[in-house]
Amino acid sequence: MVKTVVCVGLPIDEKLFIQKNRLAPESVTGKEKRITIVTGTHGDELDGQYVCYQLINKINQNQGKLKGIVDVYPALNPLGIDSVSRGIPMFELDMNRIFPGSRDAAMTENVAADIIEDIMGSDLCVDIHSSNVFLKETLQVRISNENEKKLLPYAKLLNTNLIWIHESVTVLEATLGHSLNSMRVPTLVVEMGVGMRITKEYGDHLVDGIFRLMVELGIWEEESIPIKAPIIATKDEVKVIHAQHAGVFVKEIEHNDWIREGEIIGNIINGLTGEIEEVITAPSDGIVFTLREYPIVYTGSLIARIVGGATK
Amino acid sequence: MRKETIYSLKAPYRDALRVSGYRFGKGDKAACIVGAIRGNEIQQLYICSQLIKALTELEKKGAIVNNNEILVIPSVNHYSMNIGKRFWALDNTDINRMFPGNMEGETTQRIAAGVFEKVQGYSYGIQFASFYMPGDFVPHVRMMETGYQSASLANLFGLPYVVVRKPTPFDMSTLNYNWQQWKTNAFSIYTNETDVIDEVSARQAVSAVLRFLTRMGIIRYNSHGGYIANIINENDLTLVRNKDAGIYRRIKLPGEEVHRGDILAEIMNPYEGEVISQVIAPTDGIIFFSHKSPLVNENEIVYKIIRRLHE
Numbered sequence: 001m002v003k004t005v006v007c008v009g010l011p012i013d014e015k016l017f018i019q020k021n022r023l024a025p026e027s028v029t030g031k032e033k034r035i036t037i038v039t040g041t042h043g044d045e046l047d048g049q050y051v052c053y054q055l056i057n058k059i060n061q062n063q064g065k066l067k068g069i070v071d072v073y074p075a076l077n078p079l080g081i082d083s084v085s086r087g088i089p090m091f092e093l094d095m096n097r098i099f100p101g102s103r104d105a106a107m108t109e110n111v112a113a114d115i116i117e118d119i120m121g122s123d124l125c126v127d128i129h130s131s132n133v134f135l136k137e138t139l140q141v142r143i144s145n146e147n148e149k150k151l152l153p154y155a156k157l158l159n160t161n162l163i164w165i166h167e168s169v170t171v172l173e174a175t176l177g178h179s180l181n182s183m184r185v186p187t188l189v190v191e192m193g194v195g196m197r198i199t200k201e202y203g204d205h206l207v208d209g210i211f212r213l214m215v216e217l218g219i220w221e222e223e224s225i226p227i228k229a230p231i232i233a234t235k236d237e238v239k240v241i242h243a244q245h246a247g248v249f250v251k252e253i254e255h256n257d258w259i260r261e262g263e264i265i266g267n268i269i270n271g272l273t274g275e276i277e278e279v280i281t282a283p284s285d286g287i288v289f290t291l292r293e294y295p296i297v298y299t300g301s302l303i304a305r306i307v308g309g310a311t312k
Numbered sequence: 313m314r315k316e317t318i319y320s321l322k323a324p325y326r327d328a329l330r331v332s333g334y335r336f337g338k339g340d341k342a343a344c345i346v347g348a349i350r351g352n353e354i355q356q357l358y359i360c361s362q363l364i365k366a367l368t369e370l371e372k373k374g375a376i377v378n379n380n381e382i383l384v385i386p387s388v389n390h391y392s393m394n395i396g397k398r399f400w401a402l403d404n405t406d407i408n409r410m411f412p413g414n415m416e417g418e419t420t421q422r423i424a425a426g427v428f429e430k431v432q433g434y435s436y437g438i439q440f441a442s443f444y445m446p447g448d449f450v451p452h453v454r455m456m457e458t459g460y461q462s463a464s465l466a467n468l469f470g471l472p473y474v475v476v477r478k479p480t481p482f483d484m485s486t487l488n489y490n491w492q493q494w495k496t497n498a499f500s501i502y503t504n505e506t507d508v509i510d511e512v513s514a515r516q517a518v519s520a521v522l523r524f525l526t527r528m529g530i531i532r533y534n535s536h537g538g539y540i541a542n543i544i545n546e547n548d549l550t551l552v553r554n555k556d557a558g559i560y561r562r563i564k565l566p567g568e569e570v571h572r573g574d575i576l577a578e579i580m581n582p583y584e585g586e587v588i589s590q591v592i593a594p595t596d597g598i599i600f601f602s603h604k605s606p607l608v609n610e611n612e613i614v615y616k617i618i619r620r621l622h623e
């Protein structure tokens with residue numbers, strides 16, 4: 001059943017709606033477990049659209065297997081999604097920096113507070129992101145090290161290629177994921193693919209993973225859903241490569257390739273002089289789980305992340 | 313006056329980004345003043361230009377007190393300003409959310425790190441800042457409550473109000489917050505405008521900085537006394553919301569005195585022109601902030617009022 005979570009009047013003849021679809025068994029006892037799937041905080045990240053569609057469609061076709069409640073919020077930033085804008089269009093504001101929101105602040109923070117309030121009480125939340133237009137990411141779960149113990153067992157069921165356990169960062173405290181985790185709704189933040197595109201293969205894998213997780217929580221009944229074991233990486237195992245020169249990055253490998261130390265990842269070229277400004281090589285063996293997609297780079301632009309030590 | 317490039321960054325095809333610093337006097341690092349960090353902070357750039365002009369005159373007259381060095385950085389992100397953008401043009405990140413920066417990190421983290429290295433170690437740090445939501449303020453000095461802040465020092469600018477704000481995680485990557493963490497007394501100065509130049513409040517801001525530098529013994533300058541500031545905690549401001557969305561007509565302006573029940577603004581039906589609701593003052597006081605855009609969403613904060621305490 002589609003419900004409106006937030007409704008705010010815009011200046012001229014339009015309302016901002018944030019909606020969710022609640023899927024529940026035919027008869028409800030009130031003791032059901034509840035999983036929440038959210039996406040679209042960043043308007044340019046679209047993989048979640050496909051995942052929400054597949055998830056709802058499969059549940060609707062196998063209604064008898066549903067034993068708990070599934071809440072799907074496909075568009076937390078509807079103005080952004082419908083207008084190719086990563087942030088909230090009017091303010092260029094990153095919506096994932098205003099949680100948990102506030103009742104004593106601007107409208108956007110009120111909206112954030114309404115969203116949190118609506119999600120509270122869920123037994124688990126999956127927050128789906130699609131990198132940005134600059135970087136292609138493998139299907140992964142990102143966990144802040146303070147939540148490792150609580151989240152890792154769930155994360156392993158999501159059928160991703162990687163679980164990245166990173167250090168906690170102060171600015172990330174204002175994300176939806178952090179806010180929910182600190183309010184005792186275990187939340188798994190998924191990153192995959194590239195902004196403005198849908199990587200169907202990753203979406204299909206994640207849908208299987210969400211069903212596997214729902215089986216574990218007693219929300220879904222199914223004999224066996226095969227999932228693969230992810231690489232689990234901590235900070236020391238991830239090598240980050242930034243451009244040292246400005247120019248145009250052209251990759252020499254494919255995303256997700258396994259490469260050896262010293263192998264060329266790509267070149268930063270100069271379209272005016274015909275010269276190579278910088279040859280970018282792998283600092284260690286490993287899988288290139290992040291690779292630059294958008295060619296224009298400045299000094300500092302992220303080129304690749306490699307999870308070291310992993311073998312093919 | 314000595315001009316130098318304090319940070320530069322090459323682009324694929326554009327001219328290099330050069331962050332320029334102007335130094336006055338020699339000796340101990342006394343005060344550092346930073347202007348536009350966002351591409352729409354034209355007023356902030358303008359104020360710095362007027363300040364550099366004034367300090368150049370004062371230095372010629374020998375009015376910089378011995379053993380004091382002042383650094384002014386009028387603009388950090390003119391790369392965005394030149395092309396009509398507010399944030400870093402490639403990835404839309406806000407340099408004022410990247411401090412203290414990281415020399416090994418992303419581009420805007422490197423810019424922040426490059427600037428921060430040069431602005432550190434000063435006794436006083438002053439930034440001409442803008443708010444992330446659009447609207448007008450009464451000119452004021454803003455400080456973050458970090459445990460290192462000193463509201464009595466902020467009073468020496470002689471602006472009518474000093475606002476103390478409790479930092480949220482969102483604030484902890486600003487220049488102001490990081491200055492304080494590195495033991496610089498940091499102040500942000502807000503004037504009426506951002507995207508356009510307001511001469512009156514720009515002059516007020518330049519005078520405020522010169523007055524402060526005089527009172528701290530850094531320059532010799534005949535300044536007028538200015539105001540004795542009211543020190544306000546941001547949480548104590550009374551927030552006033554509008555009910556309806558529509559066309560917004562502002563009636564009361566920042567700095568004006570209002571009484572409980574006064575009409576602050578009207579909201580009109582955008583098609584039919586009728587007034588559909590009024591924004592009413594819930595208390596006696598002075599307007600600190602007002603929404604300015606001619607359009608308004610439902611339930612926005614359109615006014616902030618400094619409540620008047622009745623004796």
Ligand SMILES: [Zn+2]
Pocket residue numbers: 041042045129130131
């Ligand atoms: Zn995202």
